Amino acid sequence: MPFGRNxxxxxxxxxxxxxxAFGQSEASAPEPAATRAELLxxxxxxxxxxxxxxxxxxxxxxxxxxxxxxxxxxxxxIHPTIxxxxxxxxxxxxxxxxxxxxxxxxxxxxxxxxxSTRKYQDYNVDIGEMSSRDTTFTLQPxxxxxxxxxxxxxxxxxxxxxxxxxxxxxxxxxxxxxGLGPDSLRANLSDYLYRSVSVEGVWGIQFNRWLxxxxxxxxLGINIQxxxxxxxxxxxxxxxQDSTPGxxxxxxxxxxxxxxxxxxxxxxxxxxxxxxxxxxLGHFDDRGSDQLRFERISVETRQYLPLWSNYRRLAxxxxxxxxxxxxxxxxxxxxxxxxxxxxxxxGFPEYRFRDRNLLLMSAEYRWDAAExxxxxxxxDTGKVFSRPGDFGFTGLEKGFGGxxxxxxxxxxxxxxxxxxxxxxxxxxxxxxxxx
Amino acid sequence: xxxxxxxxxAWFLVLGFSAELSWQRFYPDDxxxxxxxxxxxxxxxxxxxxxxDFFDSSTAxxxxxxxxxxxxxxxxxxxxxxxxxxxxxGTGKMSVEDVVRGPNQGDGPDLGSGWEITxxxxxxxxAGFKIKDGRGDTxxxxxxxxxxxxxxxxxxxxxxxxxxxxxxxxxENYLAFVRxxxxxxxxxxxxxxxxxxQLDQMLKKAPLRPDGTYQVLASRxxxxxxxxxxxxxxxxxxxANDVIPHENRRELRGFRLFCAWLNHxxxxxxxxxxxxxxxxxxxxxxxxxxxxxxxxxxxxxxxQRPRVGHEYSVDWGNIGKSILxxxxxxxxxxxxxxxxxxxxxxxxxxxHFHPELWRPDYLNPAFERMRPGDAFWAAAIMSxxxxxxxxxxxxxxxxxxxxxERYMLNTLxxxxxxxxxxxxxxxxxxxxxxxxxxxxxxxxTFVNLGAETGVGQADSYEYTWYSYENQSDRLKxxxxxxxxxxxxxxxxxxxxDGFLAVQCRTISRDKPDWAKPVxxxxxxxxxxxxxxxxxxxxxxxxxxxxxxxxxxxxxxAGSAE
Numbered sequence: 001m002p003f004g005r006n007x008x009x010x011x012x013x014x015x016x017x018x019x020x021a022f023g024q025s026e027a028s029a030p031e032p033a034a035t036r037a038e039l040l041x042x043x044x045x046x047x048x049x050x051x052x053x054x055x056x057x058x059x060x061x062x063x064x065x066x067x068x069x070x071x072x073x074x075x076x077x078i079h080p081t082i083x084x085x086x087x088x089x090x091x092x093x094x095x096x097x098x099x100x101x102x103x104x105x106x107x108x109x110x111x112x113x114x115x116s117t118r119k120y121q122d123y124n125v126d127i128g129e130m131s132s133r134d135t136t137f138t139l140q141p142x143x144x145x146x147x148x149x150x151x152x153x154x155x156x157x158x159x160x161x162x163x164x165x166x167x168x169x170x171x172x173x174x175x176x177x178x179g180l181g182p183d184s185l186r187a188n189l190s191d192y193l194y195r196s197v198s199v200e201g202v203w204g205i206q207f208n209r210w211l212x213x214x215x216x217x218x219x220l221g222i223n224i225q226x227x228x229x230x231x232x233x234x235x236x237x238x239x240x241q242d243s244t245p246g247x248x249x250x251x252x253x254x255x256x257x258x259x260x261x262x263x264x265x266x267x268x269x270x271x272x273x274x275x276x277x278x279x280x281l282g283h284f285d286d287r288g289s290d291q292l293r294f295e296r297i298s299v300e301t302r303q304y305l306p307l308w309s310n311y312r313r314l315a316x317x318x319x320x321x322x323x324x325x326x327x328x329x330x331x332x333x334x335x336x337x338x339x340x341x342x343x344x345x346x347g348f349p350e351y352r353f354r355d356r357n358l359l360l361m362s363a364e365y366r367w368d369a370a371e372x373x374x375x376x377x378x379x380d381t382g383k384v385f386s387r388p389g390d391f392g393f394t395g396l397e398k399g400f401g402g403x404x405x406x407x408x409x410x411x412x413x414x415x416x417x418x419x420x421x422x423x424x425x426x427x428x429x430x431x432x433x434x435x
Numbered sequence: 436x437x438x439x440x441x442x443x444x445a446w447f448l449v450l451g452f453s454a455e456l457s458w459q460r461f462y463p464d465d466x467x468x469x470x471x472x473x474x475x476x477x478x479x480x481x482x483x484x485x486x487x488d489f490f491d492s493s494t495a496x497x498x499x500x501x502x503x504x505x506x507x508x509x510x511x512x513x514x515x516x517x518x519x520x521x522x523x524x525g526t527g528k529m530s531v532e533d534v535v536r537g538p539n540q541g542d543g544p545d546l547g548s549g550w551e552i553t554x555x556x557x558x559x560x561x562a563g564f565k566i567k568d569g570r571g572d573t574x575x576x577x578x579x580x581x582x583x584x585x586x587x588x589x590x591x592x593x594x595x596x597x598x599x600x601x602x603x604x605x606x607e608n609y610l611a612f613v614r615x616x617x618x619x620x621x622x623x624x625x626x627x628x629x630x631x632x633q634l635d636q637m638l639k640k641a642p643l644r645p646d647g648t649y650q651v652l653a654s655r656x657x658x659x660x661x662x663x664x665x666x667x668x669x670x671x672x673x674x675a676n677d678v679i680p681h682e683n684r685r686e687l688r689g690f691r692l693f694c695a696w697l698n699h700x701x702x703x704x705x706x707x708x709x710x711x712x713x714x715x716x717x718x719x720x721x722x723x724x725x726x727x728x729x730x731x732x733x734x735x736x737x738x739q740r741p742r743v744g745h746e747y748s749v750d751w752g753n754i755g756k757s758i759l760x761x762x763x764x765x766x767x768x769x770x771x772x773x774x775x776x777x778x779x780x781x782x783x784x785x786x787h788f789h790p791e792l793w794r795p796d797y798l799n800p801a802f803e804r805m806r807p808g809d810a811f812w813a814a815a816i817m818s819x820x821x822x823x824x825x826x827x828x829x830x831x832x833x834x835x836x837x838x839x840e841r842y843m844l845n846t847l848x849x850x851x852x853x854x855x856x857x858x859x860x861x862x863x864x865x866x867x868x869x870x871x872x873x874x875x876x877x878x879x880t881f882v883n884l885g886a887e888t889g890v891g892q893a894d895s896y897e898y899t900w901y902s903y904e905n906q907s908d909r910l911k912x913x914x915x916x917x918x919x920x921x922x923x924x925x926x927x928x929x930x931x932d933g934f935l936a937v938q939c940r941t942i943s944r945d946k947p948d949w950a951k952p953v954x955x956x957x958x959x960x961x962x963x964x965x966x967x968x969x970x971x972x973x974x975x976x977x978x979x980x981x982x983x984x985x986x987x988x989x990x991x992a993g994s995a996e
Contacts, residue, residue: 040467051475054671057487368757
């Protein structure tokens with residue numbers, strides 16, 4: 001006897017119940033079909049009688065708009081942005097407007113504004129020749145700290161040049177300040193409002209895939225006011241002018257900075273091997289009193305070592321920076337580089353230590369748990385110091401921890417990290433890579 | 436204990452059993468090879484989301500319990516021509532030239548008076564734009580990544596021809612070679628903000644050939660009005676012709692094999708297109724597959740990532756293991772030492788390819804429901820691809836490096852052989868039944884696909900004849916079981932007008948599963964006999980899923996081939 005004859009009826013029921021509709025429709029049809037084609041046609045006609053328009057859910061429609069380039073598919077026009085204004089600002093949301101080849105000339109206009117969840121604001125207007133900007137090393141506005149100077153995005157560099165005028169406005173309402181030097185106390189947490197306007201020319205040239213040079217210079221106006229965090233005392237309440245240069249002054253600066261970047265990372269946004277070496281030289285000239293004039297030299301090197309696999313690696317970073325005031329001059333506290341927070345020693349809060357000079361070393365063990373998910377264990381160490389002679393590997397602050405990172409488009413899009421130090425634990429949530 | 440179930444084509448059952456008053460298993464027009472279409476009003480156009488598709492497919496659309504047989508199958512296990520599928524190479528009537536021509540109706544875009552760029556390409560991951568050619572036809576143009584000449588465009592052209600030959604609706608895709616001075620911007624593109632300099636920037640990111648041209652893929656605009664994309668799940672409520680849940684369509688389930696062969700991992704609603712063909716209130720929806728830029732070794736803008744084809748993009752079990760072991764545990768695919776691929780081929784290999792363990796980028800509801808019968812249907816189509824056909828299709832990719840062309844050809848042949856070996860070993864592989872004259876009588880001939888493709892050898896074939904009553908669905912044995920050595924079974928002479936059935940087993944020492952019975956139904960009319968029905972014994976769907984899971988576990992443990 002052939003197989004399974006007795007099972008067929010049960011299977012029919014399963015099929016009918018599973019939503020294959022022909023049988024149901026035909027069962028109720030008054031006239032049995034003479035052919036298979038007629039049977040099927042009847043089922044389709046029956047569906048036509050109950051046809052309703054396809055409606056997608058709200059979420060799907062929203063996702064579809066986002067996936068298809070947002071409100072505008074054109075490179076010109078308005079595009080929403082998501083990012084971070086500066087360390088400690090929280091995630092920011094904004095919009096970018098672009099115009100390209102204005103008047104058929106190599107002239108582009110880019111306007112970007114962003115406001116963060118902690119009410120930090122960042123507005124930029126760029127005008128100039130910027131077609132190669134994504135692939136040419138260019139110095140960022142000062143609102144971006146030194147620790148992220150070389151994190152420009154996932155694109156590999158290509159020979160090219162860019163020249164543009166940048167007008168930048170920053171409004172950072174609650175910058176933390178604990179005092180100067182390595183011995184500042186956590187209990188001395190205060191805050192201040194930092195507002196700056198800069199009008200600077202920016203030039204960048206990428207000689208080849210790995211070597212780029214950039215110059216940025218112009219006017220920088222800074223205004224310091226009481227911070228907006230009601231739970232934190234104002235910096236002028238806790239600290240004196242003698243120990244905190246620039247506390248009472250809101251001068252204008254002439255600022256010139258130049259940097260050279262040798263970048264041989266395989267993927268700048270999420271390097272697996274290779275490394276980079278960056279050198280920054282800066283000059284800040286206080287046009288009001290000449291008391292806040294200083295030079296800056298910073299060196300940063302990073303190296304990425306695969307650990308017997310393309311999916312595990314060690315990332316190493318060494319960063320040091322020296323601010324040298326002119327004779328009789330000082331470095332204003334709000335322009336000093338800092339240690340602590342998402343981009344330096346993660347066991348401490350943002351801006352925990354600041355002084356004229358800085359040393360930072362970080363090591364991260366990274367592994368890819370999935371293409372979109374990177375896990376990390378890290379160890380950070382470093383110090384701030386007032387005299388260049390104090391440079392050395394003693395008296396270092398330390399922190400360690402781990403976290404996870406969401407990757408998208410060849411770079412780390414989002415980080416969630418827990419750091420531990422002698423002062424306790426810190427949780428960091430940040431958009432963008434670490435180093 | 437192994438659980439066996441019947442595979443009986445769904446139409447065969449559902450349509451037949453449900454006509455209560457005049458029940459009959461076979462209708463006069465069986466097997467149906469063309470699905471009747473009714474005309475409908477133009478549905479509303481929608482835009483699907485890949486993120487939504489990913490979440491739905493990875494959660495609510497996973498199969499649970501027993502998987503029903505495919506629903507759009509005729510009485511001989513075939514898929515009738517429809518708005519989804521057209522039987523092409525599976526019929527054996529496509530020449531090598533036909534396959535190489537594929538969907539292309541002409542010679543491609545006319546470059547005589549240059550191309551006018553009307554828009555930037557808004558979909559897909561590769562750079563490109565929309566153009567109007569000298570004849571006024573619209574094409575979507577894609578470029579290769581600068582460091583990987585021919586990677587995407589050649590892969591897409593080759594894959595398009597394969598998918599067309601399988602039977603799917605695909606766009607006309609041409610390779611074209613265009614110079615910068617043959618491109619100009621239309622006023623619409625300028626209005627959109629696209630500039631000559633941006634065009635230069637875009638072209639800078641594409642490889643320039645020594646003769647000053649760019650190799651591009653020109654995909655001709657599909658005729659009809661786009662009304663959205665189709666999912667591999669459910670039906671569209673405003674398309675009356677769409678009556679079978681997509682996850683139960685055989686051509687979408689069996690599509691898994693073709694995708695595995697060509698490593699087409701980007702299988703989701705986004706890479707499909709529904710177009711309304713006809714006038715506003717009188718037409719039908721035709722379903723297309725589009726965008727084959729991430730097939731074989733191409734990852735569209737770079738060589739395909741090593742994970743692709745081996746693991747879903749999100750596999751929580753493996754992610755958990757990686758986290759718990761601090762990254763020291765490695766997936767099997769992470770240990771693969773890939774050969775030094777030619778840059779125009781990308782990451783495409785056959786040695787570590789396992790047809791059953793191949794994975795698209797994320798769960799596909801139709802693929803997850805592929806039963807052995809669906810896989811056999813696809814394997815039977817694949818068996819039509821001779822070495823010569825594959826060679827000629829690969830040549831159509833016009834890879835300039837002969838080494839790359841040879842590598843791609845060999846990889847495709849090896850992957851094809853693995854697929855055929857796997858899916859033709861588990862079922863009785865006799866197919867392509869035909870009635871021939873035998874002296875003054877008749878014989879039923881067939882082809883052993885396993886033997887034809889070198890998967891195994893049959894020692895003999897056992898058969899038993901039955902008479903069959905169509906109204907009562909009763910079989911009555913006619914005599915003893917006989918054995919033949921060749922693929923031809925004599926039809927009993929004493930049979931009268933009506934129905935016959937023959938159960939056939941293939942006896943093979945090295946392929947025990949070939950002994951699974953195949954039951955073939957014949958109907959006699961004035962002109963002789965014709966084959967009207969076919970049943971194959973297959974494993975139960977749920978059992979098959981379990982087997983797949985076990986295979987995956989074994990591979991992760993390093994013991995699977």
